Amino acid sequence: MEESAVAKPRRTVATSTNTNTNANSTTTVATADRPTPEPPGGLEGEGCDAEVWEMLSASFLQVQSVLDRNRVLISQVNENHQSKVPDNLAKNVALIREINGNISKVQSIYSDLSVNFSGVVQQRRALRNGAGGRNGEKLEWSGA
Numbered sequence: 218m219e220e221s222a223v224a225k226p227r228r229t230v231a232t233s234t235n236t237n238t239n240a241n242s243t244t245t246v247a248t249a250d251r252p253t254p255e256p257p258g259g260l261e262g263e264g265c266d267a268e269v270w271e272m273l274s275a276s277f278l279q280v281q282s283v284l285d286r287n288r289v290l291i292s293q294v295n296e297n298h299q300s301k302v303p304d305n306l307a308k309n310v311a312l313i314r315e316i317n318g319n320i321s322k323v324q325s326i327y328s329d330l331s332v333n334f335s336g337v338v339q340q341r342r343a344l345r346n347g348a349g350g351r352n353g354e355k356l357e358w359s360g361a
Contacts, residue, residue, distance in 0.1 A: 269337055276330040283319045283326070290316050 294312050297305035 266337070266341070269334070272333060272337075273330070276326055280323050280326050283322050287316050287319050290319075 290312050294309050294316070297309045297312070
């Protein structure tokens, strides 16, 4: 395995308030053993666009971060629910709203990624078919 494709441990740290003690705690969610993906044949491989690969990777890492945060929030909601303490149950409302907001963020990231990726594919087809920008200008994509 090439050195650049070796799995590097990554951790997502989320801070939450322990509703039983009102103390802040830090939860570390391990995301190790998830190698940063590299396209087949490497970044210099035939038919691979490093910019597009970076756009995809950045978007997927952003989504993973939001999903890791939701995992922490869901765990807190479950703890609050199991405690059956009225204050803890009331705090679940805000936690569930944050979870819903995070789901919207993930949807937005994927939507932006889809638009950007489609635009890049259309630009590449136009370039391949000889319909590039004026005076050989490079066609751009808006970063995610």
